[in-house]
Amino acid sequence: MKRVLYLNIAIWLSAALLFVACEAEEGPVPLESNSNPPGQLTNIQVENLKGKVRLRYTLPEDEDLLYVRANYTLENGETVEVKSSFYNNFMLLEGFRGEQDVPVQLRTVNRSEVASEPVEISVNPLLAPIFDVFSTLKVETDFGGVRITATNEDKDDVSILVMNRNDLGDWEPLPNSIYTSSLDINQSIRGYDTTAVDFAITIRDRWLNTTDTLFTTLKPLYETLIPTSGYRPVRLLNDQPPYPENRVEYLWDGQFFWPNVWLTLRSDPSQDHTVTVDMGTTAKLSRIKMWQYPEWVGGVQTYYYLGAMKEFRIWGTNETPDPSGSFDGWTLLGEYEVTKPSGLPYGQQSNEDVLSATAGEDFEIPFDAPPVRYIRVQNLENFAGQESLAIAEMLMYGAPK
Template sequence: MKKKKLYILILFVISVLVTGCSEEQNEPLENSKVPPGNITNIQIENQHGKVKLTYTLPKDQDLLYVKAVYTLESGVVREIKSSYYQNTMILDGFIQTSEHEIKVSAVNRSEVESEPVIVKVNPLENPMWEMLRSMKVEGDFSGIKITVDNPYKEAVSIELIKKDSLGNWNPFLPYIYSSSPQIRYITRGLDPVPQEFGLTIRDRFRNYTDTLYTIVTPLYEEHLAKNLFREMKLPGDADIQTVTDGMRSMWDGNSDYKNWNRMLTVTANTNIQWITFDTGQLAKLSRIKIQNYGEEVGGGYQFFYRGQLRHFEIWGSANPNPDGSWDSWTKLGTFECKKPSGLPYGQNSASDFEAGVAGFEYEISSDAPKVRYLRIKSLENWTGTTWFEILEVDVFGDTRP
């Protein structure tokens, strides 16, 4: 009997506690039905695609935040809240410079609002329109190159469509997302024939610019046959470590970042180091792609690490001097491998890892002469020394006479 009574008592206590918690969660922290005072002295600063409001807060002790409500051109009703610790707020999402009506109200801790104060704003031109005017679409090797100036560093996406052989417009490639001050994107794998494209810019509020239509002819490009590549060793060239297949591993076709079989120069040499190899084909080069081994660190894989190239040069020659001197070589470019995140050495973000797995492409100037032999010259790796490692190298260009 005692056990039964104790059991009933426990159930009763639990029931009271649950009911009490439920009731407590549903009750407001405060229960004032008196609205706060109005927002006053509202100052308007029209900016590009947005508006800054500065105002005087009411003196209510239970004031919680200030709220602004307005409707975008898309029909979406936008609500911006600003804490009572501040006397400013930014209203964004405008695509047009026309007049907009804003309702500004104060809200207390009981979620009771003041009467809204209505103000009229006229935002300046949305930065997307300037971006659209700056957009350039040009033919590039085996593709098209898109460049856009983004001086306000707005987060936007560039959406592409392409006309097919039946005259229908279809989405083309994934959207280009960026907030960089200079947006640059190159797509590959297109035939060197005139092709029609349409491009539009969209912001995070789903505002769209007009569509830019253009006809572009990609430039001819081929992937140089790697079965013709041959290693060379001229006087002054770096010594290669023998723990792997050496230079030959750079064109064995295995670009898996977990593949340890890569080219490594000796680490003891702290001077500038370079290697030389023969592509077996005279070509006007367009770009070179370099892929790295993912260094195993702490159970994971690191890029932008150890002997991976950071600052380097690529040189070319059609007929190099066998004494190893540089007088028969032309510099094809000075390059830097940039870490997307900018994080300190030894730290990789998801975008860093994705970039490392994909590999890095370096464009060759169109003014460069035709070459057959290549030199990769390491100026600095990611540890600040000069030894370097390369998992795979791919060379692109035009071998036609």
């Protein structure tokens, strides 16, 4: 009988503990308990900006105030909630398309998660930055595709969606559309034949606001990779020597890491830090594509660093180069400056920097430049402020003669 009694007691205790445990799993609760709502915001000032609104206000004097909460609905129907700490007397509301009245409800919230009565205001932000970008958008025919240029004055994150018609005749975005926050947008979309192609271009921001669509039909110019099978190194007497492990031939071997790169020694700034290549054929060049050599810094592949070229020249000639290294007979095809997309200080990089560097950078050759057979790259300054150069890969594109 006692055993039965003990068993019943154990069962009831287990059930009670289980009930308590289930009760405890209902979720976190505020550490404080104050059911009185805090006071409302006062002296609310609205500053309408491009696609956003900055609010300034006076907080109530409640000692247990925790944060300010704003709730609003964007023009595209998406609901947004923004919180700002009680340490601030301002908040930034983002995501607007612009030039439309949008109601915003503002509440203060205390440490017991009790909200005040709302204060409703109306904001009317200016048009989002994508519309300024769209107003500067230009689409022009280019070698093997189209060139897209625009100015992103506010350096906002924008997507320039480039679309072609699919087999069903519907517009379909290209996977290599443009995603950037750079000030000056200048990019080519390549891989097309020389037949006329229909393009549709629109600009979108990260809140899915979109501009109108620009429609155009363009006929790309003929372009091909100048076959690397004809490339040969050309050594000139005043070339600065490379590291012993490097060879010019590594510039077109498809490898991007040490030692399959071209790095000149940093020991003698008086000599020309150049590299010269015989393409094996005369060609009307459209561009030269180069990839930086990524230096390993703290176990991270770092671009725009040390010998990566920042300012340099590209020369061309159709005549056999003077072995002395003189620039007599060479034609200056272009002078270039490499800009880190993020603008971060030396030694720091963003994801956009890495993506841009690993994709390689195209250096356009002016359309009126003469056909050439020999190419010479002359570094003026690298990202470390020196003359030495570091290139992982270099390929030439255009129309062979």
